Amino acid sequence: MTTQILVVEDEQDIAGLIKHTLEREPGIRVEMVNSGDAALKAVAESAPHLIILDLNLPVLSGFEVCRILRSRPATRLIPIIMLTARTTEVDRVSGLDLGADDYVTKPFSLRELAARVRAVLRRPQATQAQEPAAMVYRGAHLTADFDAVAIEVDGAPVRLTRREFELLKCLVENRNRVLSRDRLLERVWGYDRTIETRSVDVHIGRLRAKLVLAGDQIETVVGLGYRFVE
Structure with a gap:
């Protein structure tokens, strides 16, 4: 099966290098677009398995493209690696909070980028469309498809x-x-070491609040981590 990757980058020389590097891998096909609106159009026409998204784009910024994709049920689980010259912690956190799966700063190693692409594609959500069985949980208050x-x-x-x-x-x-905080970081955030374990606590707190009564099913196990109980 061909793995389709969309590269959204307005610097054509960089986009070309990324395409050349990734297509060395068997079964990888790379499409390139150079603006945020073109990215949304390309995704609507054919959803890729992964998006490499530059932040500094004409028309729509990478942040805005990411926000739009994450707001749509059909595209919210497409893995996104953000690519940018911005290096501040605020920019990294903003991108990750919007739902990006990884964050690579320019200048970058093409070998490292390719490794990060492989790592993201190995995560369960990257192959969700190929999973044969639906997973539905039904509890006293919570129903999750x-x-x-x-x-x-x-x-x-x-x-x-x-x-x-x-x-x-x-x-x-x-x-x-x-599940320990480190385990949750590995499963949900991948191997990104810029994320601290306290980020898990913050996201768990928000999740509990949104789930209301069902949030009580997420237990804190002091000194160990978290557990979802039935």
Whole structure:
């Protein structure tokens, strides 16, 4: 099966180098566009398996493109690697909070970028479309259809961010088992070491608040981590 990657980069020489590097891998096909609006159009026509998204784009910024993609059910789970010359912590956190899966700063190593692409594609959400069976959880208050990206509490839809959704999915898949903060970081954020374990606590707090009564099913196990209980 061909893995389709969309590179959104307005510097054509950089885009060309990325395309050349990634297409050395068997089964990889790269499409290039040079603006945010062109990216949204390309995704609407044919959803890629992964997007490499520059932040400094004409028309629509990479932040705005990411926000739009994450707001749409059909595209909210497409993995995104942000690519930018910005190096401040605020920029990294903003991109990751919007739902980006990884963040690479310019100048960068093409070999490292290719390795990050491979790592992101190995994550479960990158191959969700190929998974044969739907995963649906139904509890006293919570109903979660993870294939359809539909979360309800007492029949009312709940809107989650990408990170909150992935946290809930990870906890439910491993229900009644304690998951450490490091384990959750690895499963949800990947290997990005710029993220601190306290980020897990912040996202868990937000997730509990949105799930209302169902949030009580997420237990804190002091000194160990978190557990979703039935």
